[in-house]
Amino acid sequence: MKIAFLVRDLCHMGGVVTATQNLAGALAEKHQVEIVALRKVRDESYFPLDGRVRVRALTDLRKHSASYDGDDPLAHEFPARYPYPKTEQKPLVSRLAEKRLLAYLDGTDADVVVSSNPRITVLLAAARGRYMKIAQEHSMPGIYEEQIQGPLFGDAYRRLDAITVLSPEERDNLGGLVPNVRDRISVMPNCIPDPGGRVSDGSSKVVVTAGVLKPHKNFHGLIDAFATVVERHPDWRLRIYGSGVEEAALRRRIHERSLYNHVHLMGPAFPVTAEFAKGSIFVLPSLREPFGNVTVEAMTRGLPVVSMDCDHGPRNILTSGTDGLLVPLDDTEAMAAAINELIEDEDRRVKMGREARRTAERFAPGPSAERFEAIVAKALSRSDVVRALPGTADCTVLPDGDVQVELARRETEDEVPAGLRLVCRDVRNAKEPVHVPFVHGTARIPRRGTLADGLWELGLASGEGYEKALRVGHCDVTDLVSPRHEPGGQGLEMLLPFREQTGHLRVRSRVRPRYSEVTGLEVMSDSVRIEADSWSGEEIVAGAAVAAVNRKDKKRVLLFPVAWAEGTRFGCEVPLDSLTAEHRHEEEIWDLWLRPADGAPVRMSKLATDVLEPFKVFKYPRPVRERSAGEASAPAKGGANRAAWWSRRGAPDPQPAAPSRVEIRPYFTTAAQLAFKTVTL
Known part of the structure; x- marks a missing residue:
């Protein structure tokens, strides 16, 4: 077996260098091993290296070397895909090194390629080679900066065949951070050979x-x-x-x-x-x-x-x-x-x-080599099982709101493997995974009582416990264009499947025990008319109102009585002048709540829809109201309320504020909740 280790360089003192060189030497007893370094800046490594291990440097920055690359302009440019710290003034790993690494990854005949650096792992994961890809984590991925965590946790790890960590605790930690790869994480302590020589007799002080x-x-x-x-x-x-x-x-x-x-x-x-x-x-x-x-x-x-x-x-x-x-x-x-x-x-x-x-x-080298070989064997076994699993599914929201996941027809007529389950994992890993069995290639996720509120990623779990992310074939959410509101139903429970950016299948679950859905919003010249539907199980009766609550000062509340009600449906009108008169700062936000005659307030939102991000789709006009300087709450842009300040002192403002214009912006927040923003122009 030919094994290649990828490192930034061997020209500094550090645990990663010694661990990589030691393991490479241990494996050289039975295998063909090479270390591929992105850069070389000194003649020799600080640490001894087994002579059977070949070292290949992709860029040579030694000025006395015949293969010196410092004259190449690309040797001084930042790389394009290699994640780089934003604080760096000049590249330690250059665009030239990156290009040569990508060429190496495209053309190597290695059977196994191992990255010993998280930034290199990002490039290895995206490489097109058919070799086994392994990442060795020598630190704690949970403390990596977001610039590295993003690509690693988002897509790179799932493209790898195996990930090694240094301890069982770190296996659990990483499995919690990136749950869809926990079946390929193994513990691999560093290889530390006995160097020989004198042993302490314990007598020195x-x-x-x-x-x-x-x-x-x-x-x-x-x-x-x-x-x-x-x-x-x-x-x-x-x-x-x-x-x-x-x-x-x-x-x-x-x-x-x-x-x-x-x-x-x-x-x-x-x-x-x-x-x-x-x-x-x-x-x-x-x-x-x-x-x-x-x-x-x-x-x-x-x-x-x-x-x-x-x-x-x-x-x-x-x-x-x-x-x-x-x-x-x-x-x-x-x-x-x-x-x-x-x-x-x-x-x-x-x-x-x-x-x-x-x-x-x-x-020691012997046990370390055996551990690594066992990890490779496990990865091969997992790869064989996972490769045989279907990778694509069609997804449909049924009329009753349940989600049906049907494995795409395979090229052969083989039966679905025994014990195959649909596994739903909370993207934030705050909730336990949910498993749903496949019956003749179809799994059904009940709308009610199955997935807690949040974002879930769907995949396959084999009988052996190996997992494979599911890609979306066809996703039909037509029945969510006008979702059914069950009379007397208690709250909102809705599942919205969708194709994530990488093509994988996810489901947004919304669970609200008490809920009010905005069904219509009309912006008039002097008011905003709101229509909504209460999904909380009770009819709207006399005395109900819509409350606009100031986001920064919850004691400031504007109440608008419900103008009409038919069962759970209702409407109200928000006069623009009421928002204008209460506007005190350059910018204020008012959150909208339904206040039933009896019971606690309910946030008014836009979740009962097939639209994944309502705030991007449902946009409304922004009327502008003008008010005179004499209005009690009218501030001058960028300053305090001059008229009110002078009024409290019993004197006229010697320089009355000019009339101000206030823009009213109805909108849905990123959480799909209805709000009004008032802005001084």
């Missing part, structure tokens, strides 16, 4: 740690904890390996705590494992750690670990009390106590160090 010097690594907390350790054990030292933006701040902290003889910033070390062997205890003070390569690297050198119990890596590596100690997150005192505990019990420290070496074997 040195505590070690390592990592990039950034705030979430919490080295300042470790310095504070070590101040407590030094009070009891002044002959022990702390060595911090690494570099980063916090270096100066950490050095100030060391000096402020008078720890300059006990705590030392050692700078970066290659390989750092040789330095770990000089210590007797390793500490991981991180506040967030998806995995923690350095933790396993220290364990290979026989060091017990004291670690914050942060999300999610440490608790999936350590067994607290056996090969290390987990302490509560951000608890500096507990961290100091744990370090003291191991310092003061040498026998336990040495025993834990031996157990740590055994734990580290779980992440």
